[in-house]
Amino acid sequence: MAKVTDMVLWDKPGEKVLLLGNQAIARGALEANIAVYAAYPGTPSSELTDTMAIVAKKAGVYMEYSTNEKVAFETALAAAWSGLRAMTAMKHVGLNVAADTFLSSVGMGVEGGFVIMVADDPSMWSSQNEQDTRVYAKFANVPVLEPSSPHEAKEMTKYAFELSEKFKHFVILRTTTRTSHARGDVVLGELPEEIKAGKRKFGKFKKDPNRFVDVPANARKFHPIILEKIEKIREEFNDMPFNWIEGDESAKVGIIAPGLAYAYVKEALHWLGVENVKVLKLGTPFPVPYGLLEKFMDGLEKVLIVEELEPVVEEQVKTWAYDRGLRIPIHGKDLVPRVYEMTTRRAVTAIAKFLGIDVPLDYRELDAKYNKALEIVPPRPPSLCPACPHRNSFYAIKKATRARGIYPSDIGCYTLGLLPPLNAVDTTVAMGGSIGIAHGLEIAQHGSLSEEQRKKEKKVIVATIGDSTFYHTGLPALANAIYNRSNVLIVVLDNLVTAMTGDQPNPSTGQTPHGMGKRIPIEDVAKAMGADFVEVVDPYDIKKTYEVMKKALEVEGVSVVVSRQVCALYKIGQMRRRGEKWPIYYVDEEACTGCKVCINAYGCPAIYWDEEKRQARIEPSMCWGCGGCAQICPFGAFKPVEEGEE
Amino acid sequence: MKVKEYNIVIAGVGGQGVLTAANILGWAALRAGYKVRMGEVHGMSQRFGSVVSYVRFGEEVYGSMVPEGKGDVILGFEPVEALRYINHLRQGGMVVVNTKPIVPVQVSMGKARYPEIDEIKKIVEEDFRGKWIGFNAEELAIKAGHVVTTNTVLIGALTQIPEFPLDAEHVREVIRLSVPPKAVDMNMKAFDLGIEAAKEILGL
Ligand code: SF4
Ligand code: SF4
Numbered sequence: 001m002a003k004v005t006d007m008v009l010w011d012k013p014g015e016k017v018l019l020l021g022n023q024a025i026a027r028g029a030l031e032a033n034i035a036v037y038a039a040y041p042g043t044p045s046s047e048l049t050d051t052m053a054i055v056a057k058k059a060g061v062y063m064e065y066s067t068n069e070k071v072a073f074e075t076a077l078a079a080a081w082s083g084l085r086a087m088t089a090m091k092h093v094g095l096n097v098a099a100d101t102f103l104s105s106v107g108m109g110v111e112g113g114f115v116i117m118v119a120d121d122p123s124m125w126s127s128q129n130e131q132d133t134r135v136y137a138k139f140a141n142v143p144v145l146e147p148s149s150p151h152e153a154k155e156m157t158k159y160a161f162e163l164s165e166k167f168k169h170f171v172i173l174r175t176t177t178r179t180s181h182a183r184g185d186v187v188l189g190e191l192p193e194e195i196k197a198g199k200r201k202f203g204k205f206k207k208d209p210n211r212f213v214d215v216p217a218n219a220r221k222f223h224p225i226i227l228e229k230i231e232k233i234r235e236e237f238n239d240m241p242f243n244w245i246e247g248d249e250s251a252k253v254g255i256i257a258p259g260l261a262y263a264y265v266k267e268a269l270h271w272l273g274v275e276n277v278k279v280l281k282l283g284t285p286f287p288v289p290y291g292l293l294e295k296f297m298d299g300l301e302k303v304l305i306v307e308e309l310e311p312v313v314e315e316q317v318k319t320w321a322y323d324r325g326l327r328i329p330i331h332g333k334d335l336v337p338r339v340y341e342m343t344t345r346r347a348v349t350a351i352a353k354f355l356g357i358d359v360p361l362d363y364r365e366l367d368a369k370y371n372k373a374l375e376i377v378p379p380r381p382p383s384l385c386p387a388c389p390h391r392n393s394f395y396a397i398k399k400a401t402r403a404r405g406i407y408p409s410d411i412g413c414y415t416l417g418l419l420p421p422l423n424a425v426d427t428t429v430a431m432g433g434s435i436g437i438a439h440g441l442e443i444a445q446h447g448s449l450s451e452e453q454r455k456k457e458k459k460v461i462v463a464t465i466g467d468s469t470f471y472h473t474g475l476p477a478l479a480n481a482i483y484n485r486s487n488v489l490i491v492v493l494d495n496l497v498t499a500m501t502g503d504q505p506n507p508s509t510g511q512t513p514h515g516m517g518k519r520i521p522i523e524d525v526a527k528a529m530g531a532d533f534v535e536v537v538d539p540y541d542i543k544k545t546y547e548v549m550k551k552a553l554e555v556e557g558v559s560v561v562v563s564r565q566v567c568a569l570y571k572i573g574q575m576r577r578r579g580e581k582w583p584i585y586y587v588d589e590e591a592c593t594g595c596k597v598c599i600n601a602y603g604c605p606a607i608y609w610d611e612e613k614r615q616a617r618i619e620p621s622m623c624w625g626c627g628g629c630a631q632i633c634p635f636g637a638f639k640p641v642e643e644g645e646e
Numbered sequence: 647m648k649v650k651e652y653n654i655v656i657a658g659v660g661g662q663g664v665l666t667a668a669n670i671l672g673w674a675a676l677r678a679g680y681k682v683r684m685g686e687v688h689g690m691s692q693r694f695g696s697v698v699s700y701v702r703f704g705e706e707v708y709g710s711m712v713p714e715g716k717g718d719v720i721l722g723f724e725p726v727e728a729l730r731y732i733n734h735l736r737q738g739g740m741v742v743v744n745t746k747p748i749v750p751v752q753v754s755m756g757k758a759r760y761p762e763i764d765e766i767k768k769i770v771e772e773d774f775r776g777k778w779i780g781f782n783a784e785e786l787a788i789k790a791g792h793v794v795t796t797n798t799v800l801i802g803a804l805t806q807i808p809e810f811p812l813d814a815e816h817v818r819e820v821i822r823l824s825v826p827p828k829a830v831d832m833n834m835k836a837f838d839l840g841i842e843a844a845k846e847i848l849g850l
Contacts, residue, residue, distance in 0.1 A: 016676065017676075018669075018672050018673055018676050018682060019683075035797075043688055043689030043690070044688060044689070046689075061675065087804075091683070101845065125687065125689070126688065126689030126690050149683075149708075178685060178709070178710050178711065181685065181686050181687070181688055181710075182683060182684060182685050182686075182710030183669075183672055183682070183683070183684035183685075183710070184680060184681075184684070184687070184710070185676055185680055185682050260709075262708075263710075264708070266708045267707075267708040267709050267713070270706060270708075271713075279827045313838050324837070343709075343711065343713065343714075344709055344711070344713035344716075345713055345714055348713075355729075361714070361715045363714075366714060366715055366733060367733075369733075369774065370732065370733040373729055373732050373733075373769045373773065373774075374730070374770075374825050376729070376759075376761040376765055376766070377726055377730050377761070378726060378750050378753050378758035378759065378760055379657065379750065379752050379758060380696040380726070380727070380750040380752070380753055381695050381696075381732075382660060382690050382692070382694060382695030383693060383694045383695065383751060384693065385661075385693055385694060413690070413693065415690075415694065416690070418779045420752075420755065421751075421755065478679040478704050500689060500690055502688075531817075569693075573828055599751070599754045599755055600755060603751055603755075605694045607749055607754070608749045608751075608753075608754045609749075609753075609754040609755075609756075612833035619748070621784075621793045622661075622748075
């Protein structure tokens with residue numbers, strides 16, 4: 001079995017391999033002869049970017065981890081303007097960051113194929129909100145392709161480039177968590193000669209200020225052009241290879257299934273044993289091709305649209321039907337929930353209701369049994385890893401503020417500082433939001449207080465933000481806070497990697513996937529911007545970290561403490577690969593008084609409570625040897641084991 | 647004979663190697679000529695939280711998630727985690743589970759209780775009509791050479807359950823090809839220990 005990243009570059013047309021949806025998309029881009037790829041990681045899109053990072057050099061593709069989605073978008077867009085095939089990828093909320101450029105530039109179109117991959121996260125498995133990118137696409141009048149399987153994801157990616165080039169228009173390839181993170185059999189296609197040879201491709205930008213300068217006089221011309229393009233594309237979609245009608249030709253009932261919903265509908269029909277239905281499989285939820293719809297609707301007496309999240313297809317179909325004077329029942333969100341992700345159960349339930357038949361399983365009974373079982377299942381939310389440096393930073397912040405501060409935080413592993421026992425996250429909004437919120441809170445809380453009152457109240461504000469997030473959108477907020485003479489402490493949790501999405505590099509590490517870039521130390525930026533106090537600490541030294549936090553809190557103005565220590569998961573992964581050992585700790589039974597500080601205030605997941613002995617214990621297979629517990633135990637009960645593990 | 651649809655739910659705690667196990671089974675199914683769909687978790691939930699992976703194969707599979715009430719097997723890396731996804735089990739399905747608990751922080755803090763293994767077993771057998779194959783896989787893994795082979799022990803046991811559609815030797819081959827060369831022997835031993843454990847419980 002080859003490594004996945006090797007398979008993505010395999011020159012073996014016809015070979016069947018098992019790929020993650022995101023990896024299949026990377027392969028599709030290579031088969032399409034992509035030249036430039038730029039993105040900022042975000043679950044569930046990250047593996048596409050990571051795969052490109054590994055294969056790019058060999059395939060002669062320019063690839064970068066950009067500092068945010070807007071910058072990535074602009075990088076790829078400019079390449080597409082230069083006639084190259086280019087791609088960017090992001091999670092749904094990433095499109096909000098890129099939205100300004102996206103909506104402003106859509107009228108300018110492209111020369112080379114430009115594909116924007118956006119991964120939505122229905123049910124919010126790893127996100128701060130639930131957002132349907134198809135609504136954005138409709139707003140921007142950009143076509144959406146949505147695959148129903150990993151293999152189709154690859155094929156569609158290839159097609160997306162062709163479509164974009166043909167109409168000189170942007171194309172969105174929309175996935176959801178269950179397509180991006182589904183694995184399935186994928187049949188490899190041909191790779192272009194240039195990719196096989198690893199030859200870097202270069203384009204040419206032809207100046208055209210009437211097109212590429214967004215002054216009102218030009219912009220006014222764009223809007224009608226966009227609308228014209230989208231109607232042409234609607235025509236084109238009547239017979240594109242990912243849209244089709246299947247099932248019983250003479251059936252009186254029909255189901256429309258866009259994107260991944262098609263897989264659930266197929267599964268549901270199969271389970272229900274229903275055969276006399278017609279199915280419209282839609283790979284293009286926007287724009288819905290009216291010609292194909294007309295053919296599908298012919299002879300139908302009622303229709304159900306099974307789609308995830310917003311009624312994007314439903315609204316188009318209903319509008320079309322109304323304009324035609326077609327008066328048959330068209331069901332959708334009345335039977336299919338509008339929130340959270342699609343499941344087979346949801347599809348089965350909706351279809352059974354639509355057809356007036358029984359569901360194949362007594363869900364009521366199942367739910368009752370299941371709820372009873374869950375009563376004895378303790379919660380197990382994700383937690384900061386053992387030896388995670390953020391735990392120490394939070395611990396020190398809490399101690400320095402005597403737990404009386406307000407703690408705005410940001411997007412990253414450290415958001416988990418929200419959970420007990422740390423409880424050190426009070427707000428999390430969006431990437432880079434912590435600093436802006438901290439500044440706003442400061443104005444709201446203290447603006448009207450006199451200096452004296454302020455000292456007495458001592459409601460200090462401590463924002464936490466990660467290194468990657470700092471460079472993503474923290475910078476303008478920091479400039480704003482300093483410029484407006486805010487009084488906040490900003491702790492940059494610099495673990496030298498973008499940990500949550502899978503250890504991607506960023507300006508604080510200076511690494512790029514292809515070697516060293518130029519490292520930008522966070523403290524230098526803070527100093528250059530004029531922060532009133534800047535210091536770097538190692539959070540593995542808890543006492544020192546605490547002292548620096550205390551000092552920083554005394555300072556009037558914006559203080560920046562960079563708490564720097566490499567991500568433990570990343571470090572242990574590297575050590576494992578190199579076959580290295582690390583020390584592990586144990587609890588000295590003589591010394592442990594059972595005070596529970598380590599559990600109730602610190603909370604390393606390797607530490608658990610021995611009910612019988614009423615003492616703390618360490619699970620050796622989970623200890624990563626940071627020694628944090630030894631520093632916080634008032635009785636010196638944690639001690640390193642002589643013999644290292646691994 | 648080829649199966650139409652076979653559904654495996656793998657449940658555990660982030661960091662236990664749930665994804666690796668799923669991948670091994672997925673590849674084995676692909677090499678056996680089946681259509682394969684797998685669903686998995688990424689991102690934040692991988693950090694020592696509850697994780698679940700789905701492996702589905704057969705001639706007729708579409709979605710990547712095993713629907714509720716359709717799971718042929720729940721492969722539990724941890725007892726409470728097996729129970730957390732028990733709604734996926736079909737009547738008469740199997741629960742192959744490592745009985746060594748990993749106690750969540752909430753339990754240590756005294757905010758929740760960890761159930762007895764027998765309580766879990768009872769719910770599986772009585773309410774869900776499932777068959778329980780529980781043993782301490784971690785102990786066997788340590789015997790094989792290292793805790794990290796716990797997932798291999800469990801996969802070994804899995805191959806022994808009645809009507810399991812993949813050939814144990816084929817699965818073994820995929821493991822051999824996917825682990826680092828110096829870990830092959832250890833994993834082969836772990837696989838065998840898993841097979842033995844299941845045979846003993848099943849009375850084979
Ligand atoms: S991955 Fe790294 S940063 Fe994230 S919780 Fe684990 S140790 Fe901390
Ligand atoms: S040394 Fe202590 S704090 Fe660090 S990982 Fe081990 S048990 Fe956790």
